[in-house]
Amino acid sequence: MTDIVSGASSIFGAVAGPVAAGQVTKGHIRWARRHASGTALLESLLSVKRLLDHRDVVTDVERWKMAIEGAITTIEQEQSGLPRQWAHLERSVRAAISEATGLGFADRMSDDQCWRVVGFDRLWLDFAAEYLRLVIATIGLWREEPSFRRANQVTIPSFDRWLQESGRYVPGLGLWPDESSLKPQRRERSILP
Incomplete structure (x- = not known):
């Protein structure tokens, strides 16, 4: 529920200025939706990225499971507003997490199953962290791009x-x-x- 409220308030905030000036265009609305969607994606992926960066400290499977569930759920919810060429995003994030921790499908597993399959591979943790760094940076560029056409040409x-x-x-x-x-x-x- 909080995500819906924060997303709605983000869209409202981005459109409020042009509405007050009587200058709302489709471009403003598209940008506001893209900005809200990008913000939600960035927040959820950053939580996974932080765990990857602090893997030596954070080994609690429940924290990993919560972060992964949040990221995958957010990607699924925002998929319809993402560029078509990003259709692989959920699959790619799952693959990166699976190779690094074995928890790529944690959102579909019980806590006991997660404990049984978890395994941290240092090399693949580095690969996953670097890939998520690229994904996060690209989503940030897409989110802030004022041109709808150029935003839809951003690739991951x-x-x-x-x-x-x-x-x-x-x-x-x-x-x-x-x-x-x-x-x-x-x-x-x-x-x-």
Whole structure:
């Protein structure tokens, strides 16, 4: 309920000035919705990112489960307002979390199941944290972009594509393959910023 209230107040606040001036346009309303959606996504993903950054301190599975549930639920709720090319976002966030902790589907598991499957892998925790850093930065750019057209052109690579493009993992070649074996795998143009 609080999310609905804060989202509504965010939209209201962003549109209130132009309404008072009698200058509300579709662009203002679109931007306000995008801003509210981006804010909700950033807050939920930042909670997971903080856990990834403090993995040595925070090993309580219940805290991980709550943060992951919040992030996945928010992505599901906001999916209809996101750019079409972000359709993979939920799947990619789940994959990153699954590789790092085994808890990618914590929102669909009981507490006992979470305790049984949890396993922290230091290398994949670093990969997940770096990927979420990219996702969070990109969502921030999308949220603040004043042009609707340019906002819908903002891209986030899938987790698998990001791993390949950044040279961290390539299916069939493993972790950190050498540069010469990556050349045939790369396309003409990288999608990474």
